[in-house]
Amino acid sequence: MGERMVVAVAAHFTPEELTITLAGVRVAIPLLLVACLAAGWLAYGTSPPVADWVTGLSTITLTRRLQWILMIAAIGPCLALVVRVAMGLNRAWWLLGLSLVVGLLFVRFSPETMKPVRVLEGPSLLTVEEAGLATDVEFVVGVVWGDSAYAFPYRSLLRTPIVQITDFDRRLLLIHSPYANSATALEVGREIRAVDLEFVGSPGNSTLVYNRKYGQFIVGITGLTDDGKTPIGVRGQVATERMSFADWRQLHPKSRLMLPSKQDAAWPGVAAHPQFAPKLTESSLPAETQIILIHTHPRAAMLMTTDFAEPVHVKAGAMPLVLWRANGRLKAFDRKIDHDLFLTFRHRMDKSRQLKLMDNQTGSTWSYAGICTVGQLAGKRLTTVRLEEGVYWGVSREWFPDTQLIRTNGNGPEQK
Structure with a gap:
């Protein structure tokens, strides 16, 4: 049966056309395979569930470091295939394979993937006497830094988990991990700028930040790099507190409040539950305790x-x-x-x-x-x-x- 099909297909081609077609297949399939593998790695390499299934945090950090190499590996073969089709070396229907590559790249760089999370430098700050929140029962992350106190609404930090504020020659970087219900405040120098920082994901329910300038990753819940070292430019950690806005305002009536944006109104003002199941092999307490x-x-x-x-x-x-x-x-x-x-x-x-x-x-x-x-x-x-x-x-x-x-x-x- 198989031999008859081969003979039937070969009957539609001259020997020269058959040779060119088979040669095109031998080139097109590897090109599409390389492009799909690179795009798939790029699309899901920073996804916490997939990364945990492979090697964990190291998969995410490696994917981010190789992001542009993977982009070239995904787009380069696609361009090569387009050129081959234009030259008549491959049939046009091979271009249908590019739709899978485009779909995988869309998973990684779609607006829905990129927009919900922001890095903010110099947010609008007013005293709690001048501004407030929709309800006093909303929770805030509070930081007492030097002689000043700052409050950051939960609903804003869900959408903007990385915030940097400047007070004359001092800088404070707040990294909120909403799915761990943890916040880390770092006193930093001029080496760290919000424009160089990027939200990567929430592996293990902790916010992961990438500093493009130095190629370093900062784990939100620890305040350290992914290999447990102090990040470049970090001078020390500052204590954070979490409480209702009413309690914080009573303790710090002169505190300054980060004003929520209109988009923040859609987010809850209370603690979020863990997004991913923790990897607990044995524990005397439930994971969400x-x-x-x-x-x-x-x-x-x-x-x-x-x-x-x-x-x-x-x-x-x-x-x-x-x-x-x-x-x-x-x-x-x-x-x-x-x-x-x-x-x-x-x-x-x-x-x-x-x-x-x-x-x-x-x-x-x-x-x-x-x-x-x-x-x-x-x-x-x-x-x-x-x-x-x-x-x-x-x-x-x-x-x-x-x-x-x-x-x-x-x-x-x-x-x-």
């Missing part, structure tokens, strides 16, 4: 249901910590003073019936900012430890596999 992530080395986590009516003393790795909540804000401190004194704290009522914070070792009185105000240790200051409330446990475990889960019970901390 919200935790308090303490940025020690290694990281530590506590349940949001932990009772902070009294100071809570725990140990994260080798670091002794104390946590307390004041005015609705949770703070963590290293409770080691002068290298060899480990303090524990308790509340006591003074003569004026006001609640004070006292250490058990020297009887000194402390402020809730971690500064000793009265007593033997007057003037001493506890080292603040950065923490984030509401981070998803599954995301934390994916990016910080050695995260130490600390549970508390009636007898004190129980560490897992």
